[in-house]
Amino acid sequence: MIYRLWQELKEGWADIIGLIYPHTCAGCGQNLVKGEQEICLACLLEIPQTNFHRDSQNLVWQLFRGRVSIAMAASYVYFDKGGKVQSILHSIKYKGNQNLARQLGMLYGHILKQDHALEEVDYFIPIPLHPLKLKQRGYNQSEVWGEGLASSTGIYLLNNNLYRTENTASQTRKSRIGRWENVKDIFALKRPEEIQGKNVVLLDDVVTTGSTLESAAQCLLDSGASKVGILTLACAVKI
Template sequence: MTLKDSISIWFNDFVNLFYPRLCEACGNYLFKNEETICTRCLFHLPKTDFHLNKNNPVSILFWGRVTINYAASYYTFSKGSQFQKLIHKLKYHNKQDIGIALGKHFGESLKKTDFFKDIDVIIPVPLHPKKEKIRGYNQAKLVAVGLGQSMQKPIVSDNLIRKIHTESQTKKNKLERWENVDNIFELVEPSSLINKHILLVDDVVTTGSTLESCAHALLKAEGAKVSIATLAYA
């Protein structure tokens, strides 16, 4: 270990005395090899293993609606759960590191499956510029960043755009969700995605309406294929 490394470690330990690194899930101290969420909490988060099975509940959501190669969610989302609290912090409390950290773990699992090995590019579901300006970031892009780091794939966040600002989907039923997002996405440069296998990314999938609308826009690129990855399935 060099003198520079020793000084860096000493400085980080000193800073942690005043600004301790805490797990975003349980609030306990993180060990040096842990990031954002402690190992214990990661172990207890409700994994689905959908990425191991082609015909899983997320894939089935899109049957007869849009052609999707593969689709998977890493966790199960239920109201009042520890995982819901993490997603709430990610979306509404500027805890951007949660999206990147969970995306990394998801990416490590995805790259081990045959279904997602030939992904060419990762594209997050876009927010309307007005909404992104208010929030300050796009949580789906943060998840995509984590996935990209683990899977070593490029992220493109400026080609698929949301051209219409819509109301929140939270309190809408299935039909209202579909009507709210129908035909609101478009590709800026379809030619750059010709014959590409695209991984479309979002934080949570409920009815799949937003992802369906995005996929229809992406499939306008000649020869493109679309697969879907979300952190959670509600």
């Protein structure tokens, strides 16, 4: 009885707080209703899913062909400049919305599990941020997204082995070759023995040119991983 009263008081209080500080959707900015967290149901249904995991030679896999040997590659959604996915990524990366990253990871994990897309994967490995950036932001968005993926797939998130050896300059204004020179050998493993013969999947928030992921994948293969796959939240690959 007391517990129920407490629950009702708590919910009532949450509703009042919601009126004063409305919790809004990270995709469309509309107020969220009860049961919705960080993103509204309409946005969840509307975000453009790629379903790349059902096509082994999809756009992301093709991006790495001839560059580094990738066992599988997929992205949850297509990046839409100025659209909902961009707002969602912005919220995850710059507004501290870790709950949203986790929630989207969990949802994508369910889809991948249902479609048997991650059979025999030993570890998820998020692309690490440079320590300085991590300190500024307070969290690694790819790792938080990975927590969600790990919770719904049961695959272990190995987040303290791969690391960045140096801080790379901003990549936005560099050519593809320039970018590759910039990210070559920027990753290393603290305990290479941990991934010997393992089937690992790299996680990143967005794939654009793929040069960072390529460098990390090469590092893992050179260190003895048997297979390396790639998963990203969004795909911004230009055709």
